[in-house]
Amino acid sequence: MRPPLLRRLGRLLVSALLAATACTFALPSPASAAGGLTQVTGFGSNPGNLAMYTYVPDGLPRSAPVVVAMHGCAQSANDYYANSGWTTMADRYKFAVVFPQTSAANNSLSCFTWFDPADTGRGKGEVASVVSMVDKAAQLYGSDRARVYVTGLSAGGGMTANLLAAYPDVFAGGAVDSGLPAQCATSQTGASGCQYGSLNLTPAQWGDKVRAQNPGYAGPWPRVAIWQGTSDYTVYPVNATELRDQWTNVWGLSQTPSSTTTLPGSTTLTSYDDAGGEPAVQLYQISGMGHGLAVDPGTGEEQCGKSAAYFLDTICSSYYTAHFWGLDGAGTGPGDGDALPAPAGLKAGTPTATSVPLSWSAVAGAASYHVYRGGTRVGTPSGTSFTDSALTAGTSYTWTVAAVDNTGKEGARSAPVTASTTGGGTPATCVTANNYAHVAAGRAHVSGGYTYTNGGNQNMGLYNVFITHTLRQTGPDSWELADGAC
Structure with missing residues (x-):
């Protein structure tokens, strides 16, 4: 009751x-x-x-x-x-x-x-x-x-x-x-x-x-x-x-x-x-x-x-x-103490169908930088530029950058920047629906009570009508999670 x-x-x-x-x-x-x-x-x-x-x-x-x-x-x-x-x-x-x-x-x-x-x-x-x-x-x-x-x-x-x-x-x-x-x-x-x-x-x-x-x-x-x-x-x-x-x-x-x-x-x-x-x-x-x-x-x-x-x-x-x-100076959290600040001015240059050039402002004390695409590190340049390559045409990506000191300690990550590669033919199809509807339409499948995208096999959570995701088509029977990116 x-x-x-x-x-x-x-x-x-x-x-x-x-x-x-x-x-x-x-x-x-x-x-x-x-x-x-x-x-x-x-x-x-x-x-x-x-x-x-x-x-x-x-x-x-x-x-x-x-x-x-x-x-x-x-x-x-x-x-x-x-x-x-x-x-x-x-x-x-x-x-x-x-x-x-x-x-x-x-x-x-x-x-x-x-x-x-x-x-x-x-x-x-x-x-x-x-x-x-x-x-x-x-x-x-x-x-x-x-x-x-x-x-x-x-x-x-x-x-x-x-x-x-x-x-x-x-x-x-x-x-x-x-x-x-x-x-x-x-x-x-x-x-x-x-x-x-x-x-x-x-x-x-x-x-x-x-x-x-x-x-x-x-x-x-x-x-x-x-x-x-x-x-x-x-x-x-x-x-x-x-x-x-x-x-x-x-x-x-x-x-x-x-x-x-x-x-x-x-x-x-x-x-x-x-x-x-x-x-x-x-x-x-x-x-x-x-x-x-x-x-x-x-x-x-x-x-x-x-x-x-x-x-x-x-x-x-x-x-x-x-x-x-660690706001009292105890330094329990990541980024406390003497960690380097976030790089400023992260920009995406002119993209191609398979690459996007990135640049940012230098951080004093940085020995190198970590470049992240969608949360995954994709490069460790020593300078303030990096070209991310081997990308998919007609696709949107998001990057952040963090400075690294000479001990290997990573500082704060920058504000994100988003850019799309060129080409790709017809714009990708995006569909927002609950997990049950995605499975019923053939965009996803169920295994062990969980829902997974067809093709990419990404975990979408429990198989029910309460969890909603946006999926983007990447092939004839292939879909990927695209929440907030379509």
């Missing part, structure tokens, strides 16, 4: 992850926002119809990190700015904060639409808008592209997981607070199954949902913190376990903790360390806490935030997340 709240709200409100008191909630105008919160307009491509707000502490240095902080349903950028504690951390550790904001025009309760494939796939909708904000922040503040992080509450937490899956090359770390696994639901009707129960997937199946969002990407993967109250009846605690399973599998780790620690606020921390002994995934479980973001008002070193609706006085999650990411 459906829970009473969901039965009362019906299908229209199944996406709501907070209380229905938000029905009359009004988003603030830029003029009514708090003094330190500034709206940034014209930030670039905005297919998700979002607004961008930022907080920049006094004395922000160049090459500082960026944290993207995403509000929950019925909330605004101003709510998260005022109560989450992230501004306290930004003042202390000197990083910029981007507060994306959705509206009732996108969702009736101003939720980020974490369950809609049109908003969660790479290059699509809301996630693409957030990445545009990251690009704009880097342009405005000279931010370190190797130290970009994202966190969010509830629906914002679900969208955080989707951002990490779609853009692991953009975000060095994430924190999902009372949220849901990446690609847990792909429709409104599927959202309630995630909120209130378990999909009963294996860690490998959860990990496949991440890998399917950026086929061919081999890492590095973001470091992920998961925060969950044990008495959350809006997003059930099983979601935290599923998030743990998902991201430990992506990292290739066991679901057995490397360590277990007791923290303030009746919080239990279990850590899952990478091969170097650094925590890659952390799960914070707060005994007795309901649905919301954990805060701990006060002036102590480990305190932050303000108590309000869905900001719950238990423990300062922003402090512990900032420490986990």
Whole structure:
């Protein structure tokens, strides 16, 4: 039987992850926002119809990190700015904060639409808008592209997981607070199954949902913190376990903790360390806490935030997340410390049918560069140019570049550039449909409960009507994943 709240709200409100008191909630105008919160307009491509707000502490240095902080349903950028504690951390550790904001025009309760494939796939909708904000922040503040992080509450937490899956090359770390696994639901009707129960997937199946969002990407993967109250009846605690399973599998780790620690606020921390002994995934479980973001008002070193609706006085999650990411100088995350900055000015030159020339600006201290096509390294030039060859005619490709120092340490990856080879005759056919429809039409096949593209044999996830992909035809009976690329 459906829970009473969901039965009362019906299908229209199944996406709501907070209380229905938000029905009359009004988003603030830029003029009514708090003094330190500034709206940034014209930030670039905005297919998700979002607004961008930022907080920049006094004395922000160049090459500082960026944290993207995403509000929950019925909330605004101003709510998260005022109560989450992230501004306290930004003042202390000197990083910029981007507060994306959705509206009732996108969702009736101003939720980020974490369950809609049109908003969660790479290059699509809301996630693409957030990445545009990251690009704009880097342009405005000279931010370190190797130290970009994202966190969010509830629906914002679900969208955080989707951002990490779609853009692991953009975000060095994430924190999902009372949220849901990446690609847990792909429709409104599927959202309630995630909120209130378990999909009963294996860690490998959860990990496949991440890998399917950026086929061919081999890492590095973001470091992920998961925060969950044990008495959350809006997003059930099983979601935290599923998030743990998902991201430990992506990292290739066991679901057995490397360590277990007791923290303030009746919080239990279990850590899952990478091969170097650094925590890659952390799960914070707060005994007795309901649905919301954990805060701990006060002036102590480990305190932050303000108590309000869905900001719950238990423990300062922003402090512990900032420490986990290395924003306090601990250097636990990739790109921290003395890593080289991202190369600027990556450009694609005039393509041929089988090659595309690339160039970029030099990075001081670089001994060489790594060139990535679609997340896979394809070259290691010593200079600032490279021609990627043996490509397919009439095909679109995306590249990033990272500088490498004389010890072999790779720095931040650049903003991506996309170009298409010439020729190819008739433009490729692209079809967007759910996995069941792709199989029925002969574009894919099923093996062991999973769907695979015909010809390329790429894993598309479970064989059902809830997972949707765009496929591009590469031959008479050959198709490839092309989410966001058609």
